[in-house]
Amino acid sequence: MNQTELIRFGTGRQLTEIDYLSELLSYQTMFQPIQSVGQLIAQVSQTINAINQGFLPTELPMLEVSDNMIMDVQRYVVDKFPNQPAKGNALWGKLSESLEAVDFLVRHLRDALIEYFSMYGYVSTPFVQDLSRYLGNQPILELMAGHGYLSAGLRALNPEQVIIATDNQLWREQPDITLDQPVTIVENMTGLAALEKYGQEVAVIMMSWAPDTSTADWDLLQVIRENYPTKKLLVIGEYQGATNSKVFWQQAKLKPVLATHHHTFDLINEQVYEVE
Structure with missing residues (x-):
């Protein structure tokens, strides 16, 4: 998927220095x-660059250096020095050490997305396209x-x-959290206040990546069940x-x-659920 097919969500951060990306590209x-x-x-660097430039990235496979990749590196070394084992061993030592560094970096992509762009749940173009088709033209409260x-x-x-x-x-009060503004208009209010103000005006309520440090999500679910039982509730997160x-x-x-284009690329298995 090239950039012209990606969803433009805004201007992006337009950061000129991203240490994570510089290290990976080295x-x-x-x-x-x-x-x-x-x-x-390339997949990971393209993801970082897309978000930085204001585009929702494409979906990702599981990000890791696989056994097949290790075998590819080994074959490369043997093919380069088929009759020079000393040089082959030296090259393998250099490549294997670097391979470990690449593996560490790609496994920690989510940390980089949080640090540089405050993107906790992975929001890709294919997933949002699926979600939009699923929701149709119904009014939505996130x-x-x-x-x-x-x-x-x-x-x-x-x-x-x-x-x-x-x-x-409330994330603005946490240490080491970016103070950058949201990428679109987000009204500053609690979930309960938002339900009271907009609950009757929408057909779908969405809640993505609710924190695991409070029971605010449970409070909201009880209010939705009691006062808005006909509304569809979608939750995006990692079960337990x-x-x-x-x-x-x-x-x-x-x-x-909506599992088609929303699946894990790391150890966090976030999914989309309809909730009763």
């Missing part, structure tokens, strides 16, 4: 002759929208659709993992949806 020339490893580095990547992508695809993004922005409270996962009735 291995690009070394592994250029080894296609599988070169493609891995709770806990964070920096607004999900609503920004949906708004870009369907500018006439009613999409209300809200967040209480990195997102949402334990009581929420215990009490929510879950139906997985």
Whole structure:
């Protein structure tokens, strides 16, 4: 998928210095002759560059240096020095050490997305396209929208659709969190206040990457069940993992949806659920 096919969510950060990307690209020339490893580095660097320039990236495979990639490197060394084992061993030592560094970097892409762009859940172009088709033209309220990547992508695809993004922005009070503004209009209000103001005006309520440090998600679910029982509730997160409270996962009735273009690329298995 080239950049012209990606969803433009805004201007992006337009950062000129991204240490993570510089470190990753420092291995690009070394592994250029080894296609599988070169493609891995390119996929991750393209993801960073797309978001930085204001585009939602493409979907990602599991990000790791696989056994097949290690075998590709070994074959490259043998082919380069078939009759010179000393030189082959020296090259293998250099490449294997660098391969470990590449593996570490790609496995920590999510940390880089959080650090540089405040993107916690991975919001890709194919996923937002799927989500937009799934939602149709129904009016939507997003709770806990964070920096607004999900609503920004949906708004870009369907500018006439009613999409209300809200967040209480408590993340601004946490240490080492970026103070950059959301990438789209996000109203500063709590989830309960957003439900009271907009709950009757929408057909779908979305909640993505609710924190696992409070039971606010459970409080919201109870209010939705009691006061807005006909509304469709979509939750994006990791079941009993990195997102949402334990009581929420215990009490929510879950139906997985939209798995085609929304799957894990690291150890966090975020999914989309319809919740009763």
